[in-house]
Amino acid sequence: MKVIHAAQAGQGGPVTVACINNATVDLGVDFDKLTAALRKCYYKRFLPIWGYPLRHTIVTRPLDCGWWHRLSVRARVPPCDR
Numbered sequence: 001m002k003v004i005h006a007a008q009a010g011q012g013g014p015v016t017v018a019c020i021n022n023a024t025v026d027l028g029v030d031f032d033k034l035t036a037a038l039r040k041c042y043y044k045r046f047l048p049i050w051g052y053p054l055r056h057t058i059v060t061r062p063l064d065c066g067w068w069h070r071l072s073v074r075a076r077v078p079p080c081d082r
Contacts, residue, residue, distance in 0.1 A: 014055040018068035021058070031058065 019038070021031045039056050047053065062068045 014053040015067060016055050016057055016063060018057055018059045018061075018063045020060065020062065020068060020070040022070055022072040 019031075019035045021027075027034065035056050035058060039054070042054055057063070062070075
């Protein structure tokens with residue numbers, strides 16, 4: 001496997017970020033809208049510093065290349081009364 005150091009990331013074009021929804025409960029917001037908000041935040045806050053674009057892709061499992069953001073929200077189970 002080829003190792004890409006942080007300084008080299010994005011030099012071949014946009015870095016792919018796989019957005020994976022593993023939530024077991026309703027998020028209360030559409031996952032596409034959540035991904036769009038993440039993209040907007042990245043381009044506003046991180047792009048000026050990091051200097052390379054991202055391509056967000058909604059998938060069901062991690063991709064072989066690029067980065068991934070996995071949302072894993074689970075229902076809270078109240079603790080047992082003792």
